Amino acid sequence: MRDPVDDVFVCKYYKWVVYPFQEAVKAHRETHNPEMYNRPETDLHVTVELNMEGEKKTRLLDNFTRTVGIPHRFDQGEIPSVAAFAKTQEIQKLAIDAGAQLVGGVDMIKKIQVGELNLNDFKYIVAHPEILPEMVVLRGLLKKKFPNPKSGSLDVNLGTAVEKFLYGINYTASKDEYEKDYGSVQTVIGSVSYLFLLLYDRE
Template sequence: MAVSSRGGMSRWLFSSYGWSSARSVAALFTVDEMCQVRHFAARKGTREKIRKKKVKVEVKKVEFIPHNLRNKNKLKAPTTMKRVVDFWKKESHDDVWIAKYHRWRVYSFQEAVSCHRETHHPTVYNISDAPLNIVIELDMKAEKKNKFLDNLNRIVAVPYAFDQGEERAILALCKTPELQKIALEAGANLAGDLELIKDIQSGEVSLQDFQFVVAHLNILPELSSLRGLMKRKFPTTKTGNLGADLATMVSKFRYGIQYTSSKDEHEEDFGRIEVAVGKLDMEASQLEANFAAIIQDVLSVAPKREAPFVTRCLAVCPPSVETLKLDIEPYVGLKSQEKSEEVGDEDEGADEVHRVAASS
């Protein structure tokens, strides 16, 4: 049966199914079947947009860049020089000067501490126990040309310990009960002998619970079985956690000051250390003694070349942004004098050997 219009469709439904059934049957038909629908042409540009969406996006293959060329563009980018070179500028003899055209003013350590105490007075910042940080700038050139030193990661014993806001767990390994008692009294969290080594191997004692491991020389042969587990924590005389004076080693790693250096990615010969030497409420002489101990430890790993290893030291005390340049000659000159004396002793010894050889 052909139905030509909407009216004809309705009459056919009522005549065939009745009023109640006709409504149910009508719901099965779509709008296009019940009503007349006109399909007009799409708006201008619509078909073109649809056609473009169907076009596949080509994925560009990323070309492999060798590891030695990946930072090439980064190194070409303009950067500011980290090392301050102001020896060509004039010295200021006034209380007020234009910093752009004059050298940095040099302060003694005592003067720098006094200046920072003024800014942290209760009437200003009101932080009398703020940490006093020292920024040490290094020349990281090695003895050989175009070679540079690795970053430093050391811990130094200081004469005046202070709260650094961290708890360090120390594991001490030694054979005799007397040495274990000495280690515990010095501040070790756990001390033991061969039984403790077996517990570490079995997993009952985890090395991850301890930041540092110190050991006595008498247990070194048995300690070699833990080399794979300890990795960088393995005690050596070079790192200072292997020796005969167990109390000194424990005290150093528990209360000493840890510092690390960081090299600039653009200036490989420029290194920087920022370390706290104490709190402002400590005596200035105590802060200076800690500072001197750190400088001497840094100079102990200096390369054997004529250029100075420590180029500049700055005193900073957050939250203040004031930076004061320190006079390092009294501390660096002391180390240079010791080196010259050692060289002199070696020369005298060599001369004596030559004399003996000549006389014979």
């Protein structure tokens, strides 16, 4: 397809115009300012295209959901609930300081086993690797929530793991219905005004 030569053109006949990320954010800020759409706090949605081929091209990746930590927090509405497990009080304190709503060690595992404590209301369960052998008895109860390194819920840096699940971006990678080797992620990465401040207030 041809490159557009004018400022105004029919999109379906020309290549999409590709902007650097900073310019794209700036353009959205201009269109959403009070003089135009008047929605400066609107969410900025992104689509990330993925190759869903595995190590062998004949084997494709399944859809997956992950959470990625971000250096600067933004309002995503309700903060999810996180329970954290660690053996030592020192590491437990790191989880408490990071914002985990429930923190404990071996004693907490025993309470869960006998039904004194229920983790169903917690969206995420994180743990320090040292306590993993004691947590194995909870695998059947926790199922997919059971901490594992692949999801980042089993981490030696427990405080960082707690913060990631409390304030990070949760996303799902999904395969295309017809082109199975093509996948995409659609998620929100912040408000237009928030991202503009991050990108331009540092210059």
